[in-house]
Amino acid sequence: MTTASDRLILLNLGSPSRLVSISAQGGDIRTLVPDIGVAPDGVAIDPIHRHIFWTYMGSSHQGEDFFVNDGSVHRADFDGGNPTVVVPEGKTFTPKQMQCDAENGLIYWSDREGMRVMRARTDGSELTILVQTGSTEEERHDRRRHCVGVAVDAKGGFLYWTQKGKPNGNEGRILRAPLALPPGVDPANRPDIEVLFKDLPEPIDLEWVAETGHLYWTDRGDPPAGNTLNRATVSPGQPMIREIILTGLQEGIGLAINRANQRAFVSDLGGFVRVMSLEHPSVGEVIYSGHGPLTGIAYLEA
Numbered sequence: 001m002t003t004a005s006d007r008l009i010l011l012n013l014g015s016p017s018r019l020v021s022i023s024a025q026g027g028d029i030r031t032l033v034p035d036i037g038v039a040p041d042g043v044a045i046d047p048i049h050r051h052i053f054w055t056y057m058g059s060s061h062q063g064e065d066f067f068v069n070d071g072s073v074h075r076a077d078f079d080g081g082n083p084t085v086v087v088p089e090g091k092t093f094t095p096k097q098m099q100c101d102a103e104n105g106l107i108y109w110s111d112r113e114g115m116r117v118m119r120a121r122t123d124g125s126e127l128t129i130l131v132q133t134g135s136t137e138e139e140r141h142d143r144r145r146h147c148v149g150v151a152v153d154a155k156g157g158f159l160y161w162t163q164k165g166k167p168n169g170n171e172g173r174i175l176r177a178p179l180a181l182p183p184g185v186d187p188a189n190r191p192d193i194e195v196l197f198k199d200l201p202e203p204i205d206l207e208w209v210a211e212t213g214h215l216y217w218t219d220r221g222d223p224p225a226g227n228t229l230n231r232a233t234v235s236p237g238q239p240m241i242r243e244i245i246l247t248g249l250q251e252g253i254g255l256a257i258n259r260a261n262q263r264a265f266v267s268d269l270g271g272f273v274r275v276m277s278l279e280h281p282s283v284g285e286v287i288y289s290g291h292g293p294l295t296g297i298a299y300l301e302a
């Protein structure tokens with residue numbers, strides 16, 4: 001059951017961008033951190049230690065001529081206090097969407113121009129590259145190598161991520177590999193990577209729901225297959241069939257699942273937050289708009 005104190009955490013782009021909290025109904029807008037730079041992208045919650053994490057894309061967000069290893073990962077308390085840098089510049093190029101496995105004390109994120117999926121402890125230590133899709137400057141220009149979304153099935157032991165390809169290029173893919181990198185295996189040459197979906201318009205954020213065995217993702221590409229919320233059942237012995245459950249997004253980016261109430265919240269660059277039932281998918285209800293473009297979103301249960 002949704003309580004009055006359930007919240008949504010948003011990355012609201014602007015000059016400067018803000019870390020914002022709103023009620024699960026879209027009201028009671030609170031600015032938690034008033035200036036988080038111009039290019040925040042992914043946000044995640046640690047409900048155990050009451051922390052909010054977010055990524056900052058650094059200079060590489062400006063386009064393909066700006067390949068600088070100056071992204072960072074940040075953290076603040078639930079009320080916005082004690083903001084701190086967890087992963088400093090020089091460790092990740094363009095960190096995008098992220099996840100927090102609070103029970104195991106880990107954060108995960110995709111590094112777009114870094115062409116990799118990364119993991120660290122929640123204090124930033126034990127920085128690990130789990131997947132590496134390229135390394136040269138020439139490869140950095142190949143957007144098919146750009147990792148963007150990430151999801152974690154901690155109990156099942158799987159890592160999911162998106163590689164989006166060119167905008168509206170129908171080159172997007174969703175991939176999976178075991179969470180544990182085998183000893184001695186180079187993350188650039190993992191033999192255990194599966195391609196679950198390919199030729200997608202432009203897949204972005206991912207969420208794994210273990211309770212139902214569903215993988216959800218947003219797609220930023222053009223309609224009809226893009227600007228959508230999608231899902232598929234990922235289960236042994238079952239076909240993985242893509243189902244579009246929400247359309248009409250305006251460059252859909254962030255995705256948060258309220259598992260207790262079977263609802264999805266989606267944020268987009270048009271500045272809208274939409275909510276819809278996962279049990280009875282239908283037209284999403286706009287609960288927040290008019291405050292500028294949005295990237296990442298996370299659901300904070302009381």
